[in-house]
Amino acid sequence: MSCERVPSVHAFADGELSxxxxxxxxxxxxxxxxxxxxxxxxxxxxxxxSAHAPRAAQVTPLxxxxxxxxxxxxxxxxxxxxxVAARRPTSRGGAGAVAALAFELPAERGWEAxxxxxxxxxxxxxxxxxxxxxxxxxxPLGTLAELERAGDVHGVGVLALLNGDHRQAEAFxxxxxxxxxxxxxxxxxxxxxxxxxxxLELCDEALELxxxxxxxRWNRALALRELGLELAAAGALRQVAALGExxxxxxxxxxxxxxxxxxxxxxxxxxxxxxxxxxxLDDPAALSADDARRLPGLARLYVYDALRAASSAQLSALFPxxxxxxxxxxxxAVAALARRAASVxxxxxxxxxxxxxxxxxxxxxxxxxxRYLAALRAVGANDLLIAALVRLSASGGVVDAAxxxxxxxxxxxxxxxxxxxxxxxxxAQVALAAGDLPAAEALLLRAKVKCxxxxxxxxxxxxxxxxxxxxxxxxxxQRVPEARAEALRTWELARAEREWFAEGQLLESLSSLAVISxxxxxxxLAQARAYSEELVRRRPDDCAVASWARHLVAQxxxxxxxxxxxxxxxxxxxRCDAAVxxxxxxxxxxxxxxxxxxxxxxxxxxxxxxxxxxxRGVPGLPAALRASLDHSEGRLLIDGGxxxxxxxxAALLRASIATARGxxxxxxxxxxxxxxxxxxxxxxxxxxxDGAAALTAIADEQGVPLPAxxxxxxxxxxxxxxxxxxxxxxxxxxxxxxxxxxxxDDPRELVTxxxxxxxxxxxxxxxxxxxxxxxxxxxxxxxxxxRYRSARRAPAGAGGGPTVTVGDVEPPAALGLPRLAxxxxxxxxxxAGAAATPxxxxxxLTTASDVVIHAHxxxxxxxxxxxxLALSADARGDYALTAAEVRAAKLERGPLVVLAAxxxxxxxxxxxxxxxxxxxxxxxxxxAVVASAAPIPDAEASEFFDAVRAGxxxxxxxxxxxxxxxxxxxxxxxxxxxxxxxxxxxxLVFE
Numbered sequence: 001m002s003c004e005r006v007p008s009v010h011a012f013a014d015g016e017l018s019x020x021x022x023x024x025x026x027x028x029x030x031x032x033x034x035x036x037x038x039x040x041x042x043x044x045x046x047x048x049x050s051a052h053a054p055r056a057a058q059v060t061p062l063x064x065x066x067x068x069x070x071x072x073x074x075x076x077x078x079x080x081x082x083x084v085a086a087r088r089p090t091s092r093g094g095a096g097a098v099a100a101l102a103f104e105l106p107a108e109r110g111w112e113a114x115x116x117x118x119x120x121x122x123x124x125x126x127x128x129x130x131x132x133x134x135x136x137x138x139x140p141l142g143t144l145a146e147l148e149r150a151g152d153v154h155g156v157g158v159l160a161l162l163n164g165d166h167r168q169a170e171a172f173x174x175x176x177x178x179x180x181x182x183x184x185x186x187x188x189x190x191x192x193x194x195x196x197x198x199x200l201e202l203c204d205e206a207l208e209l210x211x212x213x214x215x216x217r218w219n220r221a222l223a224l225r226e227l228g229l230e231l232a233a234a235g236a237l238r239q240v241a242a243l244g245e246x247x248x249x250x251x252x253x254x255x256x257x258x259x260x261x262x263x264x265x266x267x268x269x270x271x272x273x274x275x276x277x278x279x280x281l282d283d284p285a286a287l288s289a290d291d292a293r294r295l296p297g298l299a300r301l302y303v304y305d306a307l308r309a310a311s312s313a314q315l316s317a318l319f320p321x322x323x324x325x326x327x328x329x330x331x332x333a334v335a336a337l338a339r340r341a342a343s344v345x346x347x348x349x350x351x352x353x354x355x356x357x358x359x360x361x362x363x364x365x366x367x368x369x370x371r372y373l374a375a376l377r378a379v380g381a382n383d384l385l386i387a388a389l390v391r392l393s394a395s396g397g398v399v400d401a402a403x404x405x406x407x408x409x410x411x412x413x414x415x416x417x418x419x420x421x422x423x424x425x426x427x428a429q430v431a432l433a434a435g436d437l438p439a440a441e442a443l444l445l446r447a448k449v450k451c452x453x454x455x456x457x458x459x460x461x462x463x464x465x466x467x468x469x470x471x472x473x474x475x476x477x478q479r480v481p482e483a484r485a486e487a488l489r490t491w492e493l494a495r496a497e498r499e500w501f502a503e504g505q506l507l508e509s510l511s512s513l514a515v516i517s518x519x520x521x522x523x524x525l526a527q528a529r530a531y532s533e534e535l536v537r538r539r540p541d542d543c544a545v546a547s548w549a550r551h552l553v554a555q556x557x558x559x560x561x562x563x564x565x566x567x568x569x570x571x572x573x574x575r576c577d578a579a580v581x582x583x584x585x586x587x588x589x590x591x592x593x594x595x596x597x598x599x600x601x602x603x604x605x606x607x608x609x610x611x612x613x614x615x616r617g618v619p620g621l622p623a624a625l626r627a628s629l630d631h632s633e634g635r636l637l638i639d640g641g642x643x644x645x646x647x648x649x650a651a652l653l654r655a656s657i658a659t660a661r662g663x664x665x666x667x668x669x670x671x672x673x674x675x676x677x678x679x680x681x682x683x684x685x686x687x688x689x690d691g692a693a694a695l696t697a698i699a700d701e702q703g704v705p706l707p708a709x710x711x712x713x714x715x716x717x718x719x720x721x722x723x724x725x726x727x728x729x730x731x732x733x734x735x736x737x738x739x740x741x742x743x744x745d746d747p748r749e750l751v752t753x754x755x756x757x758x759x760x761x762x763x764x765x766x767x768x769x770x771x772x773x774x775x776x777x778x779x780x781x782x783x784x785x786x787r788y789r790s791a792r793r794a795p796a797g798a799g800g801g802p803t804v805t806v807g808d809v810e811p812p813a814a815l816g817l818p819r820l821a822x823x824x825x826x827x828x829x830x831x832a833g834a835a836a837t838p839x840x841x842x843x844x845l846t847t848a849s850d851v852v853i854h855a856h857x858x859x860x861x862x863x864x865x866x867x868x869l870a871l872s873a874d875a876r877g878d879y880a881l882t883a884a885e886v887r888a889a890k891l892e893r894g895p896l897v898v899l900a901a902x903x904x905x906x907x908x909x910x911x912x913x914x915x916x917x918x919x920x921x922x923x924x925x926x927x928a929v930v931a932s933a934a935p936i937p938d939a940e941a942s943e944f945f946d947a948v949r950a951g952x953x954x955x956x957x958x959x960x961x962x963x964x965x966x967x968x969x970x971x972x973x974x975x976x977x978x979x980x981x982x983x984x985x986x987x988l989v990f991e
Contacts, residue, residue, distance in 0.1 A: 066933045097280030105162075112222055113188035114248070116181040116215035123247025134989035139163050140451050154182055160938040161189055180206040184215040191219060196226035197527065204526040214243055218252070225259065228495050228503075229530055231537035234259040234389070245646040267538070269295055270500035277302030281309055281356065284317040289324035295498050296328040299420070303334065307341040309356040311349060315342050333416050337383055344381045351381055358391050390426065398429045421447055421462040428469055437477045438544050460497045464490055468502065471509055474815045475516075478668030478910075479709060479884060484513045501913040507535040515555050516668075516910075525556045541729060543576035543874070544584070550574075551588045557577075558594055561719060561743065567595055582618055586628045589615070593632040598718070600636075602643030609633060623659055627673045630656035634677070638684045650684070668912075674701060679770055682715045683736070687721035691732035694724045700770045702914070703791035710762035712786075714750060714769040716740055717911070723750040727758040731916025747776045764965045774914040775907045777933035777986040782976065785969035787928070787989035790919045796894030801849035802894075803828025809836045809855045811879050817856045820938055837874040838881040842889050849893040852945065857901035857917075857932075866916040867906040869899070883908070883920040889926030896952060898930045900941050905931040905988050918990035927954075928964040934986035946985060947971040965989045 066575040084146050108127040115121055139159045147155045155174030169189050171768065176182045181205035190199035203220035206213050221236035237256035241249045255817055273295050276286035280302055303321050310318060315338065327335045345352050354364065364372045369392055376385040389407045392399045399407045404427060410421025424447040431440035446465055451463035462731045467490030474483035487509045494502040514527035532549035539545045550573035557566035570592065580588075589612060596604055611634050616626065630652045637649030660673035678701035685693035692706075695713040699706045711726040719740045725733040735752050747769075759765050767779065767784040810833055811817050831844055836855075845851055856870040857893035858880070866883045871878040899905075899917060918929040930948055951967030 017553070055506065077421045105745070107635050111192065113191045114184070114215045114218040115158055115161075116184040116213075119155065120158055120162065121215065121243065123251070125247070126251065145710060154185070154550065157189075158185055161185070161192065164192060178205070178830065180210040180213045182215060183209070184213060187216065187223065191222055191226065194226075196223045199223035200227070200530055201526045204529070209233045212243070214240055214245060216246065218248065221252075221255070224530055224534075227530065229534040230259040230263040232530055232534040234263075235533070235537060263538075265578070266498050266500045269498060270298065273298050273302070274501070275953070276826040277305075278359075278938055280306040280318065280321075281314055284314075284321065287321060289320050292321050292324040293328040296325050297459065297464070297499060298498055298977045299503065300325055300329075300334060300459070300461065304337060304383075304418075305359060305387070307334075307338050308387055309352050309359055310341065310345060311352060312342065312345045312446070315345060329456060329459070333418060333456065337416060340383055344379065344384065348375070348379055348381070350705065351376060351379070351384055355384055355388065355595050363392055371828055383415060383419070384418075386410055386414070386422070386761070398433065399426050401430055401434070404430050413965055417450075418459045418462055421450065421459065421466060424467060425462070425466055428466075428473070432469070432473060432476075437473055440473045441470070441477075442833060444473065451530075451798050460493060461499065464494050464497065464499055467493065468505055471506075475509065475513060476668060478516070478671065478912075480513060480516060480908075480910075484510070487513060502534065504538060507531050507538070511535060511549070511552055515552055515559075525553070528553055528556045539900055543864075544578060544580045547573045547576055547588070548580070548584055551591045554595075555591050558718070559743070561741065563595060563718070564599060566591075567599075572596065582615060582621065582625055582886070585611075585615055586625050586632075590628060590632045593636045594718075597635055597639060600643075605636060605643035608636060624663055624669050624673075627656045627659040627663075627670065630659065630672050631677050635680050638680055639687075646684070650681065653681055655775065670910040675770075679715055679717050679911070681715075682713070682770070683720045683722050686724060686734055686736040687720070689734050689736075691724035691734040694722060694734070695726065698770055700723065701770070702768060702789065704789045707766045707768075707789075710759065710764060711766045711768060712751070712755070712759065712780075714747065714767070714773045714944060716745075716747075716750075716770075716773060721745075721750055723752070723755055725755040725758050728761045733758045743772070747773045747779060751779065764963055771824050771907060771911050771914050773908060775905050775916050775918070775933065775988065775990075777905070777988060782972055782985050783969070785963070785965040787965040787991050789991060790914050790922050792925065793890075793923055796925055797849075797892050799849040799893055799895075799927075801847045801893035803850040803852075804831065804844045804848040805829070805852045805854070806831045806836050806841055806844075806871070807852075807854040808832040809870070810872040811856065812832060812877070815856075815858070815870060817858075817870060820854060834872050836872045838869075838871050838878055839874060841871060841881060842885065845891055845895065845897075846889065847892055848895045850949070851895045851897045851926075852900060852949070853898070854941070857899070857904040857906070859903060859906060866908040866920075867901075867903050869901055869904065869917070881913055881917075883917050886917060886920035887923050889924045891921070894925055894927040896928050896930075897921045897926045898933070898945050898949060900936065901932070902935040903933065905933040905986075905990075918988070922990050928967060928989040930964065931988055931990065932983070933988055934983060936983060937981065944971060944975060944980075944987075947974070948987075964991065 035217050048096075074445060105124070107124060109124040110127070135889065139162055144156050144159050144163075147159065153172045154176035157169045157176055160166075160172060161169035166189060170186075173182060173186050173189060183202045187199040187202040187206070190196075190202060199219060200223040203216045203223060206216035207220070211218070217236055217240045219235045221240065224230075224233035224236060234256040237259070239250040241252040241256065243249065261749070269291060272291055273287060276283075276291075277299070279286050284306075287299060287302070290305070297323070301319065303325060306318055307315070307322075314463050317339070320340050322334045326332050341352070351372075359364065363369070373385065373388060373392070376382075376388060386407060389403045389410075390397065393403065408423055408427055411419045411426070414420055414423075424443055428440045428443040431437075431443065447463075447466045448470065451458045451466065463655050466485055471483050471486040471490060474480070474486060477483075487506055491503065491506045491510065494506060511528060511531040514524035514531060532552050536542075536549050550569045554566040554569040554573075557569060559565070570893055589608065592608055596608060612629050615621070616629055634649045634652030634656060637644045638646055638653065639649075640646035654677075657674050657677045660670040660677075663670040680696050682694045682697035685691075691713075694715075695711060696706050698713050698715060707726060709726055709728050709730045713722070713724045715722050719738045721737050721740050723735045733755050735750060735755060759780075763785065765780065765784060766789050767786055768789050769776070774788060774790065805828060807820070809820070814900060828850070829844060829848075831841055841853070853869060857867045858870045859867055868883070869881040871879055897918075899921075907914060907919070918931045921929045930945070948964075948967050948971045951970055952964045968987055968989050972987065975984050976982065
């Protein structure tokens with residue numbers, strides 16, 4: 001039908017047509033692209049003329065624009081369809097659409113998640129086709145339109161999800177509020193998108209509001225299962241089953257039983273191999289060939305030891321296991337070792353016999369040890385030599401440093417990939433024991449490349465061990481994003497290989513990382529609970545694990561300022577007769593001291609001090625643990641009161657800081673003692689009204705001189721908050737309160753009118769702020785010049801280097817980041833295009849005195865780390881310039897660094913030290929850093945930052961010039977005076 005023979009599209013859009021004419025238009029629109037475009041234009045005009053009052057202009061993050069353009073086109077197409085459906089004549093309102101919905105849903109549901117929106121909440125059996133297509137229902141668009149007109153955005157979101165339109169579903173569910181039903185359905189959407197951790201968080205939020213919410217419990221179980229936490233998932237499903245709902249209860253029972261059976265099977269397999277392995281020489285049949293094939297990594301560990309220790313007569317009995325392992329591994333590495341073992345046993349039978357004695361706990365000592373190793377070297381029994389060097393070490397598990405060169409040489413020359421990776425693992429263990437974290441990381445990263453190649457050259461068992469170790473290195477280094485990524489990657493490999501024992505190790509790591517990854521906001525509560533719950537369910541009779549898990553969750557609750565909930569967690573923690581390790585004991589004492597500082601009797605204080613004294617008496621207690629214990633006791637005593645001594649508490653805190661500073665700086669535990677101790681001292685001083693002592697504590701921690709005037713000090717911890725000001729004449733003003741109720745409190749509340757008045761005459765204000773306040777935007781009025789002070793490794797250089805401009809970067813297309821406007825400097829060196837890789841940029845910055853980086857600032861995944869700069873990818877695919885990489889650099893000329901990137905000032909959510917790109921640049925040697933805490937409009941960035949550079953240097957590229965904080969203030973004031981957008985209020989200075 002031609003367009004001329006159809007009633008007006010405009011009249012259709014205005015609802016002026018009869019039912020018959022409207023039906024003609026709808027039929028015509030299905031096939032006429034020209035009329036579809038005309039209707040879209042009418043809709044856009046209608047949207048403009050009927051909009052609400054104009055809102056304030058908002059700055060759009062540059063990295064989101066491409067996605068928004070795509071979203072607009074998709075949304076417009078969907079809107080046309082909805083508009084056509086909505087204009088269909090009907091006598092039903094929104095309620096009618098809901099009433100008819102039950103008849104429009106299929107009799108079976110196509111996905112596992114449970115919906116809580118009432119019309120879609122009834123149980124339908126789960127049935128899915130075995131195809132690659134995502135499950136979806138066919139809900140008429142008219143139903144969605146009627147629901148939207150009725151104001152049921154929750155229902156529209158759920159129906160869009162059922163229709164497979166996840167983008168539309170997310171848009172409507174986000175508008176539907178934050179009630180438990182909506183949160184549970186948002187979790188269903190997250191599950192459909194493969195975002196298990198996000199689903200878990202949403203379900204836990206729903207259960208906080210409604211503890212018995214069935215839909216949230218069901219979807220939480222699915223999220224736990226997606227994360228590989230089978231027993232925790234089964235427990236959640238049994239909670240659903242206990243509700244007795246028709247349909248849901250039976251399905252929950254079946255699912256729980258299946259998950260428990262799968263976990264029990266893997267656990268039993270591991271238990272059989274662990275039991276049979278040490279007895280293989282006496283009873284080779286104890287380990288079946290089938291079990292060896294199903295768990296080849298752990299079985300290979302024991303078979304190797306048996307082959308080394310076997311006599312000629314015993315070797316033949318091990319051959320079925322050797323064949324089974326090589327069949328599983330797709331190689332003949334085990335058979336090759338068996339042949340070498342047979343040769344040694346036939347010609348030098350005393351060598352394997354001595355190794356049997358070592359395994360039995362009767363090793364050669366003194367001169368006999370040396371003679372045995374010499375004999376192994378003499379005959380080239382390298383498989384035995386490798387094992388003996390480790391077994392005969394002081395620890396019995398890690399080679400002595402003196403023997404490491406020989407072990408490295410022998411393992412490196414081995415034809416067995418298992419031995420090659422074992423040698424690297426041992427070298428990394430020695431480096432870690434010596435506190436050389438960079439060396440350990442370098443070794444493990446090289447091994448990781450081999451593991452990623454896969455195949456017989458990368459035995460999975462050894463790769464799992466290396467992954468666990470690399471995660472431990474990152475954890476000790478406080479490189480939480482890398483630690484967590486490595487742990488999760490290794491977790492997936494361990495699950496694929498049925499390595500139940502390794503899974504347990506990784507559950508401990510993931511639980512701990514969930515706590516330390518978000519010290520300041522407690523945002524990983526859901527993960528901490530989930531991973532620790534799985535570990536407790538796997539070790540139901542281990543009292544120490546149950547107590548550890550409770551303390552872990554209590555720490556996250558403390559981070560969230562939920563102190564009463566944290567006390568309930570500790571009250572539920574079992575008291576164990578068996579001793580726990582000193583590390584765990586010290587960590588639990590820290591949590592208890594934190595809570596007892598707030599509320600404790602003299603008897604409770606005395607009991608905890610007695611425990612601390614007993615732990616201090618442990619022989620060989622590491623200095624880091626001694627510092628931690630001193631900190632915990634000092635924290636407990638610092639406020640005085642029954643059973644406490646404020647002076648003794650302050651002395652203990654200072655002692656702990658001094659001890660920690662003498663330790664390896666890469667050790668995060670030591671840095672935490674310094675940071676936490678300084679925080680407690682500063683807040684205690686402010687509580688006593690001593691502004692000088694409070695600011696001194698922060699200045700000492702951050703390695704900056706105590707300002708003689710014009711300074712502001714800020715710190716928060718738990719419910720305590722402080723702000724101290726030193727005016728232009730050096731006089732002190734102190735504000736202290738205990739009214740902090742949220743980790744998201746606005747830090748500007750701390751800077752009272754009295755404090756602001758005392759600083760008004762200052763030409764430049766130095767702000768010394770502890771994290772998480774360090775780097776907060778809009779802290780002081782825009783008419784004041786102010787800057788954050790932070791530590792520098794060495795005095796800043798004298799300038800004199802070139803100007804370096806980084807622009808036109810080409811980050812990976814997969815990031816979806818739009819190309820930025822060109823920005824080139826007429827002078828100096830420009831790194832652009834493919835040349836602007838992280839390594840080349842850092843190399844150029846080493847000798848620069850004026851630096852501008854024009855790039856995208858990207859928030860770290862999961863918000864565990866500071867923002868990074870997305871530069872051009874190098875040959876290995878590395879494109880991110882992170883705070884850790886910048887901090888390790890050395891900027892010799894003391895440059896002024898301008899980070900013209902969205903949100904580049906965003907720090908990591910930790911409270912023991914400032915961790916952000918600006919703080920890293922200052923530490924590496926920058927004279928000053930200018931960065932934004934918020935999005936920057938691309939079109940305006942060049943003008944503003946050029947004005948800042950001109951004001952700070954006099955002439956772009958020249959060293960010296962005016963104070964950077966004054967230059968930023970002046971540029972900001974001029975910009976705002978002429979009506980410029982207020983994104984410039986988020987520009988910060990760090991020195």
